[in-house]
Amino acid sequence: MNTFDFLLQGLSVALDPMILLYALIGVTLGTAVGVLPGIGPALTVALLLPVTYGLDPAGSLIMFAGIYYGGMYGGSTTSILLNTPGESASIVTALEGNKMARAGRGGPALATAAIGSFIAGLAATVLLAFVAPTVVKLALVFGPRDYFALMVLAFVTVSSAFGESARKGLISLFIGLALALVGIDQLTGQARLSFGVPQLLDGIEVTTLAVAMFAVGEAMFVTGKRDAVDDEVIAVKGSVWMTAKDWARSWKPWLRGTIIGFPIGAMPAGGADIATFLSYAAEKKMSKHPEEFGNGAIEGVAGPEAANNASAAGTLVPLLTLGLPTTATAAIMLAGFQQFGLQPGPLLFATNPQLVWGLIASLLIANFMLLVLNLPLIGLWVKLLTIPRPWLYAGILVFATLGTIGANPSPVELSMLLIFGVMGYAMRLYGYPIAPVVVGLILGPMAEQQLRRALSISQGDLTTLVGSPVSATLLALSALALIVPLILRARGKGAVLNQLASDED
Amino acid sequence: MSGSTPGTRRPDGATLVVAVILAVIAVVIWRDAARLPQAGGYAGVGPADVPRWIALGLGGLSLWSVIEAFRSGKVEREAQNTGPILWIVGGLAAQLALLTTVGFSIATGLLFAATARAFGKRNLLLTVPVGIAFALVVYLIFAGLLKLSLPAGPLEDLVWGLFRGTPA
Numbered sequence: 130m131n132t133f134d135f136l137l138q139g140l141s142v143a144l145d146p147m148i149l150l151y152a153l154i155g156v157t158l159g160t161a162v163g164v165l166p167g168i169g170p171a172l173t174v175a176l177l178l179p180v181t182y183g184l185d186p187a188g189s190l191i192m193f194a195g196i197y198y199g200g201m202y203g204g205s206t207t208s209i210l211l212n213t214p215g216e217s218a219s220i221v222t223a224l225e226g227n228k229m230a231r232a233g234r235g236g237p238a239l240a241t242a243a244i245g246s247f248i249a250g251l252a253a254t255v256l257l258a259f260v261a262p263t264v265v266k267l268a269l270v271f272g273p274r275d276y277f278a279l280m281v282l283a284f285v286t287v288s289s290a291f292g293e294s295a296r297k298g299l300i301s302l303f304i305g306l307a308l309a310l311v312g313i314d315q316l317t318g319q320a321r322l323s324f325g326v327p328q329l330l331d332g333i334e335v336t337t338l339a340v341a342m343f344a345v346g347e348a349m350f351v352t353g354k355r356d357a358v359d360d361e362v363i364a365v366k367g368s369v370w371m372t373a374k375d376w377a378r379s380w381k382p383w384l385r386g387t388i389i390g391f392p393i394g395a396m397p398a399g400g401a402d403i404a405t406f407l408s409y410a411a412e413k414k415m416s417k418h419p420e421e422f423g424n425g426a427i428e429g430v431a432g433p434e435a436a437n438n439a440s441a442a443g444t445l446v447p448l449l450t451l452g453l454p455t456t457a458t459a460a461i462m463l464a465g466f467q468q469f470g471l472q473p474g475p476l477l478f479a480t481n482p483q484l485v486w487g488l489i490a491s492l493l494i495a496n497f498m499l500l501v502l503n504l505p506l507i508g509l510w511v512k513l514l515t516i517p518r519p520w521l522y523a524g525i526l527v528f529a530t531l532g533t534i535g536a537n538p539s540p541v542e543l544s545m546l547l548i549f550g551v552m553g554y555a556m557r558l559y560g561y562p563i564a565p566v567v568v569g570l571i572l573g574p575m576a577e578q579q580l581r582r583a584l585s586i587s588q589g590d591l592t593t594l595v596g597s598p599v600s601a602t603l604l605a606l607s608a609l610a611l612i613v614p615l616i617l618r619a620r621g622k623g624a625v626l627n628q629l630a631s632d633e634d
Numbered sequence: 635m636s637g638s639t640p641g642t643r644r645p646d647g648a649t650l651v652v653a654v655i656l657a658v659i660a661v662v663i664w665r666d667a668a669r670l671p672q673a674g675g676y677a678g679v680g681p682a683d684v685p686r687w688i689a690l691g692l693g694g695l696s697l698w699s700v701i702e703a704f705r706s707g708k709v710e711r712e713a714q715n716t717g718p719i720l721w722i723v724g725g726l727a728a729q730l731a732l733l734t735t736v737g738f739s740i741a742t743g744l745l746f747a748a749t750a751r752a753f754g755k756r757n758l759l760l761t762v763p764v765g766i767a768f769a770l771v772v773y774l775i776f777a778g779l780l781k782l783s784l785p786a787g788p789l790e791d792l793v794w795g796l797f798r799g800t801p802a
Binding site for chain 1: 656691692711727742765781782784
């Protein structure tokens with residue numbers, strides 16, 4: 130069977146009414162959390178993990194992926210109308226989009242964002258369907274050392290390659306790795322760092338950590354700011370439809386955004402936000418109207434919005450084929466797979482093709498749903514922005530604790546929520562990135578397992594780690610990704626990397 | 635995030651605190667690893683080795699932070715409002731302490747009111763009832779329809795009793 134057959138098979142799964150309903154719930158929730166500031170797709174998936182425990186695995190995973198896609202659509206609305214990005218992959222959109230809205234061109238800005246997201250999402254999902262089987266074939270020859278090297282590369286790129294400082298990124302990563310040690314060792318059954326507390330034997334729940342850092346820490350950070358002023362929502366005046374000139378100026382940035390976004394998401398090279406920055410830079414360089422950039426250039430909305438959706442689809446390539454998450458949201462989706470006893474990777478394509486291809490096909494359908502949700506129904510989402518902040522954050526914290534209590538109603542779990550929440554606040558305050566902690570917690574035990582397997586095969590010989598061409602190349606790339614940014618920063622060229630700072634989603 | 639103003643001789647306190655915390659975590663992990671039996675087998679790598687490497691990594695990052703603290707000098711940061719943050723911490727602590735005795739709705743309603751207060755809704759007479767009502771609706775949806783196990787208290791028992799027609 131080739132990809133087309135698999136996709137057709139997947140479509141038959143995806144067109145099941147229940148699955149369609151899960152997808153619809155996912156994209157609706159995703160758009161809502163994308164629109165709302167202070168809550169993103171990573172947090173939402175984390176909150177839903179305990180709730181979906183008893184539900185259908187395929188449906189739940191389709192819902193999670195729908196949330197991820199929806200978040201990428203919805204974020205643009207907040208950026209354009211409020212100048213406060215709803216999630217980190219829409220920061221760039223605010224640069225031009227909000228200027229357009231202020232100039233009374235909010236409608237076309239929203240339209241180019243939604244249509245660009247649609248085209249990029251569709252194209253990138255098709256790319257995902259064609260690339261995934263090839264990667265699976267490659268992954269079949271991967272041994273433990275290759276997986277270990279791949280994870281090391283992911284650790285380096287998530288933590289230290291981009292952002293303000295390599296030291297801060299690495300500290301976040303190592304805190305995540307240290308937290309990952311807590312609990313029973315998977316290979317020998319020894320209890321580590323559990324200090325006799327029975328609840329700690331199971332390790333630290335991803336849900337608890339993610340919810341604490343993203344919801345509790347974020348709420349504290351927002352309320353702690355002295356000069357907190359509510360930005361006003363700019364009403365959409367005039368037509369939402371784009372003029373012929375808007376179309377002419379948008380279609381190339383959409384395609385370029387897709388081409389930039391997909392590979393960046395697919396490689397362990399950071400999240401959607403990095404793709405948006407690169408797309409913005411590319412559009413600025415190629416534009417025939419460079420003077421408009423900074424004053425509301427439509428290309429600056431079209432490109433990055435396409436890039437972030439393409440990148441979200443790209444992220445699913447390593448997640449589904451290798452079990453390797455490259456963003457915080459993907460890391461939590463991996464936890465979702467594990468909750469249902471599924472391990473993404475080449476085997477999943479063989480053992481559970483219905484689920485994998487159903488998921489991919491659902492995402493194609495989800496894109497159509499999102500186009501409808503985000504263009505004709507845009508007015509509804511704008512209303513969400515008028516929820517007063519006290520009610521909004523109080524509601525967020527209710528749902529945050531609901532997720533934790535639902536997973537494990539013990540005082541130990543809630544104490545951890547409080548402690549990690551304060552930790553998340555302190556990390557935000559002093560500029561330590563959050564995503565590496567989450568990725569470290571999830572990937573840490575997997576990396577340790579692969580490392581110990583590799584070393585058992587070689588009977589403890591460490592040179593085995595560079596013994597295969599794949600692992601040697603990946604480790605060399607990791608070393609480059611660690612050292613080159615350090616040199617750049619030391620030479621005072623860190624500003625570019627700083628701009629590419631990867632945030633939560 | 636933070637504007638740095640080098641020039642003053644004093645080291646950056648926050649970075650030094652980070653260095654100390656990392657060092658403490660490293661020592662805790664190292665001591666915990668020392669207690670584990672060495673069962674490396676063929677690999678020569680047992681359950682205690684990866685923790686040791688992570689502890690070494692944390693130790694290294696701690697040293698790096700000390701150097702960085704002295705190199706950068708004191709970094710000025712935006713002052714924070716501590717009041718609202720304490721309200722959120724207090725709300726979470728109250729929920730944690732009361733959850734098993736008064737049930738999900740009342741405990742979570744207090745968290746709701748405390749958070750709303752942190753964000754500027756000061757009238758607790760309004761926010762506490764709203765919070766409890768909201769939490770009760772959430773409870774009924776998630777515990778009733780989605781079968782999530784949430785701790786019940788007197789309020790939840792009362793509502794379940796009303797649904798069933800007879801008090802529980």
